[in-house]
Amino acid sequence: MTGARRxxxxxxxxxxxxxxxxxxxAAVRAVMEPLRDRYDYEIVFTxxxxxxxxxxxxxxxxxxxxxxxxxxxxxxxxxxxxxxxGFAASKGDAAIQLDADLQDPPELIPEFLxxxxxxxxxxxxxxxxxxxxxxLTMMRKAYYRLVDAMSAxxxxxxxxxxxxxxxxxxxxxxxxxxxxxxxxxxxASLGLPQVGIPYDRNKRLHDTSKFSKRKLFELAFDGVLxxxxxxxxxxxxxxxxxxxxxxxxxxxxxxxFALGQEWxxxxxxxxxxxxxxxxxxxxxxxxxxxxxxxxxQQVRSEPRVLVERRLNLPE
Numbered sequence: 001m002t003g004a005r006r007x008x009x010x011x012x013x014x015x016x017x018x019x020x021x022x023x024x025x026a027a028v029r030a031v032m033e034p035l036r037d038r039y040d041y042e043i044v045f046t047x048x049x050x051x052x053x054x055x056x057x058x059x060x061x062x063x064x065x066x067x068x069x070x071x072x073x074x075x076x077x078x079x080x081x082x083x084x085x086g087f088a089a090s091k092g093d094a095a096i097q098l099d100a101d102l103q104d105p106p107e108l109i110p111e112f113l114x115x116x117x118x119x120x121x122x123x124x125x126x127x128x129x130x131x132x133x134x135x136l137t138m139m140r141k142a143y144y145r146l147v148d149a150m151s152a153x154x155x156x157x158x159x160x161x162x163x164x165x166x167x168x169x170x171x172x173x174x175x176x177x178x179x180x181x182x183x184x185x186x187x188a189s190l191g192l193p194q195v196g197i198p199y200d201r202n203k204r205l206h207d208t209s210k211f212s213k214r215k216l217f218e219l220a221f222d223g224v225l226x227x228x229x230x231x232x233x234x235x236x237x238x239x240x241x242x243x244x245x246x247x248x249x250x251x252x253x254x255x256x257f258a259l260g261q262e263w264x265x266x267x268x269x270x271x272x273x274x275x276x277x278x279x280x281x282x283x284x285x286x287x288x289x290x291x292x293x294x295x296x297q298q299v300r301s302e303p304r305v306l307v308e309r310r311l312n313l314p315e
Contacts, residue, residue: 007040008032008113009092013082014058015048017100021057024100025068031106039113044095046086047072048079055309062311070311077305080181083161085305087170089313096164103202104162112164115195122187122194124156124163129200156188156196168192235284242280246273 010028014021025043032041047055047070058070071089073082087095094116098104104125115123165173165187172190173183188194 005036005038005040006094007042007092009087009090009095010041010043010109011046011083011086011090011095011097012043012100013046013048013079013086013097014050014054014100015076015079015082016050016052016054018050018053018057020100020102021045021054021061024098024102024106025061025065027102027106028098028109029065029067031109035110035113041067042090042092043068044086044090045070046082046089048082049073049076049308059311066312068311069313070309071307071313072309074306074308080183081305083183084173084176084181085307087165088174090170092170093167094164095170097161099162104160105199105202108162108197108199109164111197115197116164116166119193120195121166121169121192122163122190124159124187124194124196126156126159126196126198127201128198156184156194159184159196163187166192231287235287239280239284242276 010032012024012028017024028041028043032039035041043065045058045068047058049072055070055072058068058072061068062070069089071085073085077085083097086097094113096109096112098106108125112123161184169187169190169192173186176186178186
């Protein structure tokens with residue numbers, strides 16, 4: 001590579017990660033400093049309105065290290081929107097998203113950059129193994145394959161948010177106004193050249209994860225609804241099947257009655273059919289309601305985030 005050094009942005013979303021801010025900063029610098037002959041870099045933290053000493057630690061870092069930049073939001077806007085804002089604040093020719101807990105190894109960054117230089121707009125990490133329970137691991141694997149099967153786009157399996165994206169992808173993401181963004185799927189759906197790099201995910205060293213099981217479920221739900229209308233089609237097909245079955249049953253009852261068949265009182269049959277109808281209506285109205293709710297939130301066009309403070313970044 002010839003000419004000026006290219007700028008690489010390391011985007012790190014944080015929420016109550018006071019004990020991890022210093023270690024992840026040191027780990028990133030240890031990887032990037034030997035690459036200074038080829039790359040400039042910046043470390044962009046997005047603070048999702050932490051309630052501990054995270055922002056104080058970031059302020060201290062930004063005061064001593066001009067490569068550190070930070071944005072603090074007025075409220076917790078969610079993990080995915082926090083990442084998007086980090087990309088929006090970055091100035092690099094490429095950006096790498098990294099979790100603060102160091103479960104995704106910064107040591108892979110040079111390999112990410114090499115594949116980027118080879119022409120790939122997206123370089124993502126593929127989790128070969130994880131330091132967690134086997135049940136949760138198997139559920140994750142099944143989920144990735146389910147979403148891929150239901151989606152019209154080819155979504156990578158076992159890939160999280162640890163990835164490099166080029167400036168072209170960053171600019172595309174900047175135009176997103178989705179209230180429930182699902183960045184993994186959106187990046188994959190762009191169809192730009194991408195490649196995966198297998199790695200073994202580390203165990204979290206400090207503190208505990210702030211990503212609860214409920215938030216994992218919400219993210220998984222967003223992934224399905226953001227990239228598939230299959231739930232709506234299931235509702236449609238099931239409704240049609242139930243309708244056909246009911247019509248056949250009615251014809252059968254009417255025919256039998258016309259032929260003189262005597263029927264006992266139909267309390268059980270009536271009750272079962274009534275409950276079945278109520279259950280189906282409730283289930284599929286709920287699915288339809290989820291999509292309508294997202295349409296409502298989308299057309300409101302509210303700001304993605306409101307920024308409270310910036311460090312080493314222009315207002």
